Amino acid sequence: MGELLGVAVLGAGHMGADHIRRLDRVVSGARVAAVADPDTARAEAALGGIGGASVHGEAEAALAAPGVDAVLIASPGPAHEEALLAAFARGLPVLCEKPMVPDPAGALRVVEAEARLGRRLAQIGFMRRYDTGYLRLKALLDGGELGRPLMLHCTHRNVSSPPHFTSAMLINSSVSHEIDAARWLLGQELTAVTVLRPASSARSPEGLADPQFVLFETERGALVDVEVFVNCGFGYQVRCEAVGETGSARIGDDHGMLVTARGRAHEEVPQDYLVRFADAYDREVQSWVDATRGGRVTGPGAWDGYAASVVAEAGVRSLESGGRVPVALAPRPGLYGPGGR
Numbered sequence: 001m002g003e004l005l006g007v008a009v010l011g012a013g014h015m016g017a018d019h020i021r022r023l024d025r026v027v028s029g030a031r032v033a034a035v036a037d038p039d040t041a042r043a044e045a046a047l048g049g050i051g052g053a054s055v056h057g058e059a060e061a062a063l064a065a066p067g068v069d070a071v072l073i074a075s076p077g078p079a080h081e082e083a084l085l086a087a088f089a090r091g092l093p094v095l096c097e098k099p100m101v102p103d104p105a106g107a108l109r110v111v112e113a114e115a116r117l118g119r120r121l122a123q124i125g126f127m128r129r130y131d132t133g134y135l136r137l138k139a140l141l142d143g144g145e146l147g148r149p150l151m152l153h154c155t156h157r158n159v160s161s162p163p164h165f166t167s168a169m170l171i172n173s174s175v176s177h178e179i180d181a182a183r184w185l186l187g188q189e190l191t192a193v194t195v196l197r198p199a200s201s202a203r204s205p206e207g208l209a210d211p212q213f214v215l216f217e218t219e220r221g222a223l224v225d226v227e228v229f230v231n232c233g234f235g236y237q238v239r240c241e242a243v244g245e246t247g248s249a250r251i252g253d254d255h256g257m258l259v260t261a262r263g264r265a266h267e268e269v270p271q272d273y274l275v276r277f278a279d280a281y282d283r284e285v286q287s288w289v290d291a292t293r294g295g296r297v298t299g300p301g302a303w304d305g306y307a308a309s310v311v312a313e314a315g316v317r318s319l320e321s322g323g324r325v326p327v328a329l330a331p332r333p334g335l336y337g338p339g340g341r
């Protein structure tokens with residue numbers, strides 16, 4: 001490694017471009033060494049003239065480029081397994097956007113490959129673990145301030161969904177964040193899932209089951225409900241209320257600016273995740289760079305990515321059947337420790 005961690009960014013779309021900007025201008029200790037995207041013009045545009053970075057049409061070529069010490073995967077979910085395994089084969093540390101691998105069998109292959117290496121290389125991009133509100137909620141829960149946790153009530157609304165979005169992606173892309181946040185906040189595995197379909201919004205694309213209502217059960221009897229609505233049209237809203245035996249706490253109402261002008265006051269509502277979670281992404285990537293430069297892996301790992309995929313897949317089956325679907329995780333390899341979350 002040179003003075004700075006040389007990062008290969010795979011995928012230069014919305015998230016990839018934002019991470020390239022972040023690595024170049026926000027985070028310290030790293031530089032963009034290579035970018036791969038089948039759309040090389042998009043990769044060039046995302047780089048926007050950043051010097052010293054090579055552009056490639058294939059991920060493998062970026063991993064092999066000079067000066068690459070680590071990898072940030074921001075390609076679409078189905079491309080993640082191949083990229084993760086290629087990074088492992090080269091011994092490169094990885095920050096992989098969620099979902100780690102949408103298909104649980106593929107996610108398990110990633111866990112097994114990392115376990116065979118005998119050391120952790122992957123951090124998964126569940127950035128809510130770096131959001132100030134979520135961190136405060138976690139501290140309250142861990143400190144026993146709310147008593148034994150009984151319920152989490154979650155809201156996840158997007159202004160609109162991208163054209164390729166499917167009904168399953170409301171769960172395995174959007175709700176994957178609540179799945180990870182619930183496991184982390186409660187320190188419990190999710191054991192069953194039931195998905196209900198209210199009437200779809202007339203504003204949502206034809207055929208998309210949107211909104212959905214998702215109910216998770218946990219291993220110690222808590223319940224987690226999630227309203228997910230990805231074409232709500234009115235704002236990006238992510239809320240979470242924890243209810244315990246002795247108190248409750250809610251996050252997600254205090255984002256945006258309070259504007260007072262011409263005798264009226266209104267609050268600005270963020271329109272997307274890049275605004276709402278900007279600080280969390282910054283902290284996530286800085287923390288990954290710092291840990292990687294120190295030869296460590298911290299934050300959510302491959303086991304968390306795998307667990308999220310299994311729970312999400314159970315959710316998709318419940319969406320299709322309308323019934324309650326139990327969650328069955330494979331045995332956890334020793335590499336991930338007994339807590340694993």
Ligand SMILES: NC(=O)C1=CN([C@@H]2O[C@H](COP(=O)(O)OP(=O)(O)OC[C@H]3O[C@@H](n4cnc5c(N)ncnc54)[C@H](O)[C@@H]3O)[C@@H](O)[C@H]2O)C=CC1
Nearest residue numbers: 010011012013014015016036037074075077079097098099
């Ligand atoms: N943490 C978060 O809040 C968010 C995470 N994401 C995740 O980030 C990832 C990317 O999402 P977006 O940027 O929204 O998608 P996007 O569609 O805007 O960009 C994906 C890019 O990857 C490129 N690509 C396709 N196959 C590739 C391959 N094999 N190797 C390298 N590049 C490839 C595409 O040409 C495209 O430029 C997904 O996993 C998504 O779930 C997306 C939005 C927010």
Ligand SMILES: O=C1[C@@H](O)[C@H](O)[C@@H](O)[C@H](O)[C@H]1O
Nearest residue numbers: 098158173174175177230273
């Ligand atoms: O990860 C994300 C997107 O992929 C997903 O599609 C959105 O619903 C989430 O709000 C966003 O954080």
